[in-house]
Amino acid sequence: MKAKIHVTLKQGILDPQGKAIEHALDSLGFKNAANVRVGKYMEVDVNETDAAKAAEQVKQMCEKLLANTVIEDYRYELQ
Numbered sequence: 001m002k003a004k005i006h007v008t009l010k011q012g013i014l015d016p017q018g019k020a021i022e023h024a025l026d027s028l029g030f031k032n033a034a035n036v037r038v039g040k041y042m043e044v045d046v047n048e049t050d051a052a053k054a055a056e057q058v059k060q061m062c063e064k065l066l067a068n069t070v071i072e073d074y075r076y077e078l079q
Contacts, residue, residue, distance in 0.1 A: 001046045003058040005076040007067045008039035042066060046078075054078055 009015050015037050022036040044061065048054040058076050067074040 001054045002079045003044045003046055003076050005042045007072050007074045010073050013071050
């Protein structure tokens with residue numbers, strides 16, 4: 001199974017990289033871009049045929065390494 005994982009900063013956590021992109025977009029004439037947030041996207045092949053077991057493994061990967069759960073949220077989908 002393939003896990004597609006998205007990690008983003010939690011709401012309320014300052015995102016300086018997102019703010020820099022927002023200002024750059026504004027200076028390029030994209031005046032309607034606002035509240036830019038930057039995150040991470042990962043794809044992981046999980047050698048598991050049982051969807052529930054694969055989901056549990058991906059959850060553990062996110063909580064132990066891929067996301068800092070103090071300041072980041074994550075979501076994933078399995079295909």
